Every structure is written in C-alpha cells, then in structure tokens.
Amino acid sequence: MTTTETAGTAGSGVAPAWRGGFGRLWTAAVVSRFGDSLRTAALPLLAASLTDDPLLIASVTACGFLPWLLFGLLGGAVADRVDQRRAMWAVDLLRGALMAGFAAAVALGHASLPLLLAVAFALTTLQTLFDNAATALLPALVPAGTLAGANARLMTGQQLAGGLLAAPLVPLLLLAGPAVPYAADAATYVLAALLIASLRVPAPARPPRPAGSTLRAETAEGIAALRADRDLRGLCAATTLCNIGMGVLIATLVVHVTDGLGAGEAGYAASVTAYAAGAVAGGFAARRLAARTGRIRAILLAGAAQTGCLVLLGAVPALAVTIAALAVFGLLGTVWNVHQTTLMQERAPEGMLGRVAAAFRTLAVAGTPLGAVLGGAVAAGAGPHAPAFLAAALFALAVASLRPLIN
Incomplete structure (x- = not known):
C-alpha cells in the first residue's frame, strides 16, 4: 500500500475540540509529562553524582529503553484486547507508587546505580502498555480529520510543561532536597490516573477474535500489517536510525555540557529547556509544513535539517551554539513525531x-539503548563532543532511507 499526498490535504486537519474527553486526556498527558521531565532531568545528575564513568551514566538511559525490546510487542497486543482507558489509569497508579518508593529511597540516602537502573527498567516496562493504549485511544476521542491537530496539541502541551516549565525547576527542586523531583513525579502520575479514569469512552469496536487466538499470533498480525505498508515500513526503518542517534545524544548530553563545555547543572538545564522550547514551536509549525509538502516530505525535510544541527553541536563547542542548535533540533523533532504518529493512526487496520504502534515503536525504540551505549563509549574514548558527529551520521542515513518514499 502506498501514499499519494497532495500539498493541500496532507496537513489540512483542523484542531480538535477540547470537549468530548480530549481536554482531559490532554491535561493528563501534560501533567504526567511535567513529572516525567522532572525525573528525567534529575536522574542523569543523580547518576553523575554516583559515578564519573560516562558509560555507566549512559547505562541509566539505555536501561530506560530496554523493556521495549522485551515487552513492547506484548504491550501492543494487550492494548488491542483490553479497555484502553482502564489500562492507562491502572498503569499510572502503579507508576505513581513506584516513584513514591524511589523518592523515599533517595530521601533516606539509599540511592545507588543498581537502584536507578531497576527503576528506569520498571517504569519503561509499564510504559509499553500505556503508550500503545494511548495511541489507540486518541482516535476514539477526536474526529478523524483532526488527528494531526490533536497530536500536535498533545505534543506541544507535553513539551511546554515538560521542558519550559519542568526542566528549569529541577535545580531549584534539588536545592529543596534530592528526592523532591521524584516525589513530584509520583504525584503527577496519580493526578493523571484520576483524569483518565474520569473519561467516558465507549468500548472500542473490535472484530471478534478467532477461537484459540493467542497474544503471540495477534502480535504477529501487527508485525505483518506494518510490513505490508510501504510507507510505514520505510518510516519505521528511518525512525530506528534516528533513535540510535537520539540515544547517543540523550545519554551523553550531560557530559557534553557539564564536562565538555564546563557549564555545570545550570548549563545542562538551559540546554534541555532550549530543546523543549523548540519542540513547542514545532507543534505550531507541523501542520503548516505538511500542508505545503505532504507528510512524508515534511518528515524528510525535518530529518535533513536535524542532521545539520547535530554537526553544528559537535563542531562548535560553545554553550550558546549548543542551546541554539538544540532549539532548532527540538522544533524539527516535533514535526517528525506529529506526522509519524498521525500516519500510523490513519493507516493501521481497524482494531x-x-x-501496529507496538511493532513500530519496538523496532524504532530498539535503537535507543544501542545508541546510548555507543554514545557513552565514544564519549569515553574520543571526548565529550564526538557523540554529536556519530548522531549526525545516523540521522543522515535515516534521511537517505526516506528518499524512495517520495513519489
């Protein structure tokens, strides 16, 4: 199956109404991302306080993505079987309890690298079900023509809360106590669970499963559906390459900024905030760009420009350049993500x-832990600025792989 896009239709979907449940889902997603960003910004700093080995620091990031390899496909099959709303609020309650326990351990001085690795692994294991259920739930809350607008609003709100609001607060919260960011994350999970539980969504219409159907067989059906769609298959391969590059970047950014640039925790917070600010702007730009070029071309253009940002990041070791490059990189990343998600929601077979989302995510996210380990090794062997060039090479390969999809 192939895509034929026109400049006027690919990005013309309007924004969805806040009523009908979308507003509550949006609020839950934004609140949860706020807490997650507190945690993800604080964890590398906590890891760096426990060891000065870049490879060990990068392992915390890698362990946070590894469960997608083990449980991602299973999470998608379960999401297609169960009430997605109930699955989401139940998972958030479990994640809230887990983070409350971790916050208590940090407050009592029991933080250790093994504990950080275990927490990162457990949270992502639960996320495999939550994310797949959320992707499948959204089309039930908004009209089909507003999917791109809904995805853009969700991603913009999450970046606004998670980057522009949360990241700058991390140094201040750490002054109040090393456990405060994690306690706040636990509270946001509980609030998000309550919001999702309040949604009134009809039970999803699904064709009856054949007698004796197993999760393994249903998972194989999702993989086959992804393989049969040329555009989704090619986009999945490109996203996998980009995620290897993102793993390289995410795992070593704290080393690049704090050691390579000597900018400390404040410089790291400013860099993360710049990325988030760009990502917010990308939410407003995504539909306009696709309206002119089509979804696939918008993704290709975004990836090509991101490659240039990574080259600049590695070639010019200055905090101001890092901040500017990450801001543009974040904007383009949202353009990619909005249209990647929308294409998947539009093209996946009913039920x-x-x-399909699980197969896509599992294959794509599989690259991130590999990239994190590669980034840590490259930083340890070639210096803190070298990983940016490795990430740029991977993004360039991803862009090249998308070229055949342009009709």
Missing part, C-alpha cells in the same frame, strides 16, 4: 492500531 489493530495498538499492535
């Missing part, structure tokens, strides 16, 4: 969105 299979959870499994």
Whole structure:
C-alpha cells in the first residue's frame, strides 16, 4: 500500500475540540509529562553524582529503553484486547507508587546505580502498555480529520510543561532536597490516573477474535500489517536510525555540557529547556509544513535539517551554539513525531492500531539503548563532543532511507 499526498490535504486537519474527553486526556498527558521531565532531568545528575564513568551514566538511559525490546510487542497486543482507558489509569497508579518508593529511597540516602537502573527498567516496562493504549485511544476521542491537530496539541502541551516549565525547576527542586523531583513525579502520575479514569469512552469496536487466538499470533498480525505498508515500513526503518542517534545524544548530553563545555547543572538545564522550547514551536509549525509538502516530505525535510544541527553541536563547542542548535533540533523533532504518529493512526487496520504502534515503536525504540551505549563509549574514548558527529551520521542515513518514499 502506498501514499499519494497532495500539498493541500496532507496537513489540512483542523484542531480538535477540547470537549468530548480530549481536554482531559490532554491535561493528563501534560501533567504526567511535567513529572516525567522532572525525573528525567534529575536522574542523569543523580547518576553523575554516583559515578564519573560516562558509560555507566549512559547505562541509566539505555536501561530506560530496554523493556521495549522485551515487552513492547506484548504491550501492543494487550492494548488491542483490553479497555484502553482502564489500562492507562491502572498503569499510572502503579507508576505513581513506584516513584513514591524511589523518592523515599533517595530521601533516606539509599540511592545507588543498581537502584536507578531497576527503576528506569520498571517504569519503561509499564510504559509499553500505556503508550500503545494511548495511541489507540486518541482516535476514539477526536474526529478523524483532526488527528494531526490533536497530536500536535498533545505534543506541544507535553513539551511546554515538560521542558519550559519542568526542566528549569529541577535545580531549584534539588536545592529543596534530592528526592523532591521524584516525589513530584509520583504525584503527577496519580493526578493523571484520576483524569483518565474520569473519561467516558465507549468500548472500542473490535472484530471478534478467532477461537484459540493467542497474544503471540495477534502480535504477529501487527508485525505483518506494518510490513505490508510501504510507507510505514520505510518510516519505521528511518525512525530506528534516528533513535540510535537520539540515544547517543540523550545519554551523553550531560557530559557534553557539564564536562565538555564546563557549564555545570545550570548549563545542562538551559540546554534541555532550549530543546523543549523548540519542540513547542514545532507543534505550531507541523501542520503548516505538511500542508505545503505532504507528510512524508515534511518528515524528510525535518530529518535533513536535524542532521545539520547535530554537526553544528559537535563542531562548535560553545554553550550558546549548543542551546541554539538544540532549539532548532527540538522544533524539527516535533514535526517528525506529529506526522509519524498521525500516519500510523490513519493507516493501521481497524482494531489493530495498538499492535501496529507496538511493532513500530519496538523496532524504532530498539535503537535507543544501542545508541546510548555507543554514545557513552565514544564519549569515553574520543571526548565529550564526538557523540554529536556519530548522531549526525545516523540521522543522515535515516534521511537517505526516506528518499524512495517520495513519489
């Protein structure tokens, strides 16, 4: 199956109404991302306080993505079987309890690298079900023509809360106590669970499963559906390459800024904030760009420009350049993500969105832990600025792989 896009239709979807449940889902997603960003910004700093080995620091990031390899496909099959709303609020309650326990351990001085690795692994294991269920739930809350607008609003709100509001607060919260960011994350999970539980969504319409159907067989159906769609298959391969590059960047950014630039925790917070500010702007730009070029071309253009940002990041070791490059990089990343998600939601067969999303995410996210380990090794062997060039090479390969999809 192929895509034929026109400049006027690919990005013309309007924004969805806040009523009908979308507003509550949006609020839950934004609140949860706020807490997650507190945690993800604080964890590398906590890891860096426990060891000065870049490879060990990068391992915390890698362990946070590894469960997608082990449980991602299963999470998608389960998401297509269960009530997605109930699955989401139950997972958030579990994640809230887990983070409350971790916050208590940090407050009592029991933080250690093994504990950080275990927490990162457990949170992502639960996320495999939550994310696939959320992707499948959204089309039930908004009209089909507003999917791109809904995805843009969700991603913009998450970046606004998670980057522009949360990241700058991390140094201040750490002054109040090393456990405060993690306690706040636990509270946001509980609030998000309450919001999702309040949604009134009809039970999803699914074709009856054949007698004796197994999760393994249903998972295989999702993989087959992804493989059969040329555009989704090619986009998945490109996203996998980009995620290897993102793993390289994410895992070593704290080393690049604090050691390579000597900018300390404040410089790291400013860099993360710049990325988030760009990502917010990308939410406003995504539909306009696709309206002119089509979804696939918008993704290709975004990836090509991101490659240039990574080259600049490695070639010019200055905090101001790092901040500017990450801001543009974040804007383009949102353009990619909005149209990647929308294409998947539009093209997945009925009743299979959870499994198709799971197959896509599992294959794509598989690259991130590999990239994190590679980035740590490159930083340890070639210096803190070298990983940016490795990430740029991977993004360039991803862009090249998308060229055949342009009709």
